[in-house]
Amino acid sequence: MSSKPASPRDAAWWRNAVIYEIAAISFQDSNGDGQGDLPGLLQRVDYLQWLGVGAVWLGPICKSPMQDFGYDIADFSAVDPRFGTMEDFERVVRALHEAGIKLILDFVPNHTSDQHAWFQESRTSRDNPKADWYIWAEAGANGGPPNNWLSRFGGSGWEWCEARRQFYYHSFLTSQPDLNWRNEQVRQAMADTMRFWLDRGVDGFRVDASAVLIKDELLRDNPADPEADGNTPPPQKYTPVFTDDRPETMRCIEYIRNVLDEYDERLLCGEVQGKTDRIGHFYGNSKPRLHLPLNFALLDTEWNAVALQATIDAYFNAIPDGAWPDFVIGGHDKHRVASKLGQAQSRILAMLLMTIRGTPFLFAGDEIGSEQVKIPPEKIQDPFEKLVKGFDLNRDPERAPLRWDDTARGGFTTGEPWLPLSEDRSRNIEAQRRDARSLLNLYRELIALRRRERCLSHGxxxxxxxxxxxxxxxxxxxxxxxxxxxxxxxxxxxxxxxxxxxxxxxxxxxxxxxxxxxxxxxxxxxxxxxxxxx
Incomplete structure (x- = not known):
């Protein structure tokens, strides 16, 4: 990696930006219904500017029955009323841009909600105009599912539809049917979805489940995982050779990138799968793919100096020459890193994240050391915990609302929060803003130093x-x-x-x-x- 003066590619805004993930439902409620919304986010833009982040990655806000945190979309071109209106969204975009902050949206191309109009039409018959927009297959020889593919939420990945007398495939919930990316009309419809948001000023996308867009055309059975045992969650008892990370998936990502490149200075990052040595091909070579395949190595490594140096070295060796690295320390489906490292070492992680070569990503709350929140059984929302019990897969503890102050409802809402807040009222944004030596102020100082010292962003x-x-x-x-x-x-x-x-x-x-x-x-x-x- 050269230390010569920056080329136009080196000057790409995402190489300098700190990217901050926000789950709107957990960030700030404006109307007392206990769920965060776009007007609430608008109220906190000044905080984001004070902190110094360069971009917000905003989780799904499209119309959805919310059976999977908004990743079950019923209309790709509409804001869900619980978050506000399209006018609210446009106000958020303007306010962020006026504050010098970019906006990245979650893009969910693999599946829709079963309430989406496309699926409602597709399921009616085998000869309707959208019959081939989803993955349909005949029953197996025994009348059951076509093969052994599993849903990540447990059980078969196939669901019977009586109207068509066929099964449809769902990588996730039965209410999240997978789109058929082999269908040109589907690709065009998803391209139009991207353009809809790009035309409204969005600065890029984070592609959800980008490694699973294509499944094996022959519907071959996945092999049993020889390392699976009683501690392996049931959805992982097979190795997903024929459902995940298929070579054809790269063509889909290239297609998405081509649409994005119709617009100037837009970012494409994405959720990828596999070990570190697999991350390189998501960048692309002759044909560009993701600018930033998200790298969770810092979350997965053992936390000691020897393991850390090996993890980072393996990652840098895995990415192609000229590709830009990134490091992610939190997310909506990752356990809070402060619960793993403790508060003292969370400060070390902050310094590492803001000084290592690559774009830093953090999840709202990481900057104050938010930890996993205990969720009583009756408050559980996550379908993982409801459907695959006993394997510590619950993602609610990291999705709990952000605590802004030490009041009962944490300054997040005047109503009943959709998930419980942390019981530790002392760890909140207001208190840490006042404390000059807090983790929050450490993040702020590090972000500012990274901006001042070009060596830390480009060296x-x-x-x-x-x-x-x-x-x-x-x-x-x-x-x-x-x-x-x-x-x-x-x-x-x-x-x-x-x-x-x-x-x-x-x-x-x-x-x-x-x-x-x-x-x-x-x-x-x-x-x-x-x-x-x-």
Whole structure:
């Protein structure tokens, strides 16, 4: 990766932006119904600007029966009334853009709700105009499902439709039939959906379930997973060779990218599957695919210096030359990272995220160290927990509403919140804004530093050998070198380096910028950033 002056590609806005995921239903309620909405988001644009994020990734807001967090869409071109109106959406776009913040929308091309007009027509008969818009198949020889494909929510992935005397396939809920991406009319309809939102000022999309858009045309059975045992969730007892990450899927992503490229400076990122060594092909070579296949390696790795250096090295080696990396530390279906690392090491993660080469992604609440919220059985909303019990698949704990203050309803709503808020009232945005050394202010300072120091957003990544519980690396750009050293343990450690420089920041936020010389002592759970003297 070159440290030469930036080319037009290097200047792409997403290389500089910090991207902040918002689930509208959990961000801010404006009308007291207990569910966040677009007018509520509008009220908090000033917070996003204060924090310094460069883009908002907004979860699904389209019309939906909300059986799967809005990922079951009944109309791709309408705002669901629980979130507001199209005029509300347009006001949000204008306000974000006026604040210098881009807007990325969730795009759900794999399936629709069974309440969508397309499916209502498709299911009526085998010869209607949309008969082939979904994946239909004859019953198996025994009258049951056509093959052994499973739904991620448990049970067969096939559901019988009496009107057609056929089964339809659903990768997810029975109420989420999969679209047939082999059908040209389907591709054109989804392209029109993209243009509908792009014409309204959306700056890009995050493609949901982008690895499963095409399934095996021969409907071949998936093989049993030889490593599956009693601890394996039932939907994972087969290896999804014929349903996931098919080669033809890449053509679908290329098609989506072509539509996006009709517009200037728009971003395509996406949810991908497989181990790190599979992530490279989602970028594309001769034919562009995703700008940013989302990388969750920091969430999946063991949290120690040796494992971390291996994880990051494997990731950088897996992406193609010239491709731009990204790192994601949270999301609407990922356990809260602060619950895994603890509050002290969450500060280390913040510094790593904002100084490593690549675009940072975080989920609303990560900036204050939000942890998994305990959800009583009677309050559970997630179909994973309802349908596949006993495997810790519940995603409600990370989807709980954001706590803005220490009141009973957290400043989120005046009504009954759709999911319980954290019982820890002290961890809220208002309190952390007042505390100059809080995690929130650490994020804000790191984002600002990343913006000031171009070396942190565009410089080369130069690894150093992890040792003594310290993970460290340098970023270099032209004549600038910045050293980042992170103590991943609860005891003091000595960073053995030779040289001198200016300390730019400590994760403790208690030291003024000043001269520092190596070797350098790091306090427990401390990270430091040093601009090296040449």
């Amino acid at each position: 080369e990544y130069r690894p150093r050998r992890a040792h003594n519980d310290i993970f460290w690396f340098a970023r270099t750009l032209d004549e600038t070198e910045i050293l980042v050293a992170l103590n991943l343990c609860r005891e003091p450690r000595l960073l053995e380096w030779q040289g001198s420089g200016s300390r730019l920041m400590s994760t403790y936020l208690d030291r003024e910028a000043g001269k520092v010389e190596g070797p350098t002592h790091l306090r427990p759970n401390e990270g430091v950033i040093v601009k090296v003297s040449r």
